[in-house]
Amino acid sequence: MSTTELPPGANLAVLRKARGWSQAFLARKASVSVSLLSKIEVGDRTLTPAVAAALARPLGLTMAQILGRADMTQDAEAHLSALRSAVRDYDLPGRPAVREEQVAAALETAGRLRDDVQMSRLVRMLPKLLRDATVHAHAANTPAAWATLSDVYSTVYWLAARHRWMDMAELAVTRQRWAIEQQTNPLGAALAARDRAGTYLNDGDFESGLIIVDRAIAAAQTALSGQERAFAVGVLNLRGMTLAGRLTDKAEGRREAERHIASASVAAEWFDRDWNRHHMIFGPQNTATHVLATRLDLGEPHEALSAAEGIDAVLRGLPPTRIAPTRINMARAQLDVGDRDAALENLTMAWEAAPQMARIHPMGREVFRVVSSLHRRSNPELLRLSKLSGIAL
Template sequence: MESTPAPGENIAVLRKARGLGQTKLARLAGISASYLSKIEVGTRPVTPPVVAALAKAMRVPTQRIYGQPFLGPSEQADLLNDLRSAVRRYTLPKEDVPEPAELAADVAKAMQLRAETNYLELLGMLPRLLGQVTATALSSSGEAGAWTQVSDVYGCAYAAAHRMAQPDLADMIVSRQAWAAQQTWNPEAEVAAAWNEAGTYQSAGQYDDGLAIIERAISKYEGAAGNTPASALSLGSLHLRGIVLASRHKDKNATAEHLERAKRFANGLQSDVLRHNLTFGPGNTALYELAAHIELGNPDRATKMSGPLLEDPPTNLSPSRLGRMYIDIARVRLDMKDYSGTEEALEKAFAIAPQMAEVHPMSREVIRVLFVLHQRARPKLMTMAKRTGLVG
């Protein structure tokens, strides 16, 4: 990965280009000038809600602040271009219809790669696989199962585009997933599409609009679903997305409501379930509760929760979920000025989900702050900084 400007540097450049002083921009964004100054010099991480507030104040997309980690020729850029081309010609697949068993195996492999955060291998197979599942569905005379495969593969594509910081591509993929889901007659597929649609608003910092998408999906699905494990997974997953959106929107009441309802559905499941690229159960709900405490500014409660999670991590969660848990724990430990504990949590994130840890905005921010705070002599931190492209 190539070295790119950090969000703090991008904020400073954008601010100066608009003729804004730190005091005025901080006031517009609802943060202190001291906090903004520390973000710009790299001694405090910029969090997603703050990125959203600063982007709104400067009238730029959030991606302008995060930057683009895949500038110029690179393996990632080539793979993303191939995916973009495949998504663009969504009704004109060039691929032939494969054998059903072969196709089912490839779809399962793509979903596994997504769960394991193996984004490069996933990107390598997605263009061809999207063409194959679409060709199969178009030739199946509306068979619902074939369209469910299309929806699931687009769900994998969304995860890759989102993690590779391609919001425009992610938006296009979500529209394709919704198109496929509407032809499945499968409410679970429509829930998965709504989950990702709300995710695009989350990435853009439009948390209230994302919550509206979630509430609409919950209302629609509640009317169609019975009291089954599948309905618990679907509704519970929607409430998990609601937890993130509400906590970043600093709406404590909505956060508590979504959390309470998610826990109610999770209590009916013995363990976490992964279906249609959605993970739901007691373990994942705990991870979302941890993240909510961080977003709502409750580091003490987050620290208290993180201890048991570190000692006994949920064993049935995928690397994508556990990697995010360790990144969240690193973030709260940084808030508590536990720098060695922060580095330890980051190492665990890199061990279990290396490609996620390399590109996740919060992982990169935590590493950047550690690096600036006179931690440069630590060899493991230097290695992580190089892997994220923060140093050459």
Template sequence: MSAENATPGPGANVKVERIKRGWQQDQLAARAGLSKSMLGKIERGERPLTQSTAAALAYALGISLDALLGQAPPPKGGEDSLRDLRTVMRRFDMAGGDEAARAPHLEADLAELFRLRGDADLAAVTRRLPVLLRRVQDRAHATGLPADWARVADVYSAVYWLAARHRWMTMAELAVVRQHQAAERASGLARAVAARDEAGTFLNGGDFVGGLAVVDRGVVEAESAMKGRDRHVALGLLHLRGLTLAGRTGDKEAAARHEREARKAASHLDADVDVQGIHFGPENTLVHLVATWADLKEHGEALEVGERYLRDGPSLPATRIGPLHMNLARARLALRDREGAVDELAAAWKAAPQMARVHPTSQELSRVLVSLHRRSNPKITALARRAGIPL
């Protein structure tokens, strides 16, 4: 039997919360529908805590999923920006001055924000969001134009993305409420993206079935109200979210349905489309498939799809490539390829270092790999130092 692992990470939080309640492992395992053996491996750092298992454990413990996974701290120096951002979000219905309608350089500043989102530069996005959100809100109130309200919805989508990456779920959920309010004054595509992000809050909260219901509702609206390219993009984005949610529930039939519909939508596009930092098309469909195959424990299939995609030369930004390598690391670790898992995790850090630092999958893989290797592997030592894990 391995010694208990003291390396911090989401899986280690399970033991902390269990002991708080005075429960034995068999008590928590029974409540969560797990075997005692699996729970022990998670607590000792011999097996990574997956999102679906974390959701079951959080429910059994009577806490939120983000409480179990642990909220990430703000980027360095970002506390003031987050305070200002909350203020702007509260003032959603307060119009700015007449000068807001001019908003010089707004398009260039928005393009830069979405570029930074694609680069997974969490710190820079945090700094820019408060001022830019205030500017787009003021302009939309001044003009009342659907195009300007679409910009507001797009920026709130970036707020949701930032909050979800750090598991700040109160902010994420308010961002989605505001995003819906803006999208209702904008376009069908804005409403579809808002539905996708709303389903994301269910995903982040561990309510995968509720998230699927949100996706289905969004799909019905997009199918009935939209046409042309925007319809294909809207449906594709929604079905990719559905694919992820179905994978988390372990529902292979639902996953296959969402995969089929996402591929159908992608077939109408020559290449992936960038919707203000959110991508849909043939490439992002494959990236989502890797994650879903890993969730469904089809690890060989996940590796085959991911390796083929990387060989073909990916064009997606860091915000997609970083998680792709994390999911390939999950698959390799499950297939007992520890060295390969270390290399994939290192690639995730290289592609998107700020995301790797806060992402629960990266944190959990680091915890388990450090626990299994300890000081015997110089790659793990370097990885642990970057992740802030003591050896």
């Protein structure tokens, strides 16, 4: 896979200049300081999701557009076209019957590829898996069959959201919700709501995303019980704390974040170790990684690093989908407190854990840009990371 040439901060500068706007004009419209905007564009500060959302609004863009769309190889683009066609044919199964165990085995494989961040392989297998799951759901018409189809759409959403293909992401969550509503499934409905809130997260509409989350939590608390309820409520609260951390009003963000952190912590008490259900993860470990990220988004890097104490133990056993973003967040926090060497070390760990994710992750690319700018390209470890990542200095 290839990615967009520009990391978020540099992409922002191109978009601003294309409008013919000065830094002062955009900063004033976005209620951001000119000094911060200037540092972001030259690579002395990272462009955070919250600031990206604030700058996107006056430009008439989404946060995802500011962060930049990740591209794919020509071969992968052909598979992506086939996937779009399969999503479009959601109510046109029109193929021979497919055995349940065949679909289940393929979904399990897709889940492993997702957890291991093998995106190139995942995009190749998703079109057939989606069509097979569609055929099976229409033929069997059971809660399990529709839940399987919903899980496939969730994986389509995950892949699209990672690349910032927001048109596909939004269509996938619409199909996901449609599939799970064919038969009563409260847990599936909660997970579909979590993904739907993710589209608001990527669009930069954090307030609306929080409404989706809170409504889904209330429904899950009523319809579910025991560990299933704790899992559903916990997963939704993880999404809620991420949304809250990115609110423009940081006082409100802290209040909302603390509410979701407290609720997630109570739900996590139901688990000795993290559950991976429907390829979503919840438990004490994943809660800790989200608390770290939320503290960082709230502008509290020291608190984020305090929350990251014992991070090696926290990450042990989690899939690369969680390890890489957490290492990137560690690097962001260390940059904010002036520890460039530690930031570079954690960024390298992110690339080693999940190279395909780190290469397209907007904050992975942004932190690399800032680290390389601050080191002035003279650090041997930076040169090694440049070779490892394929991103030129």
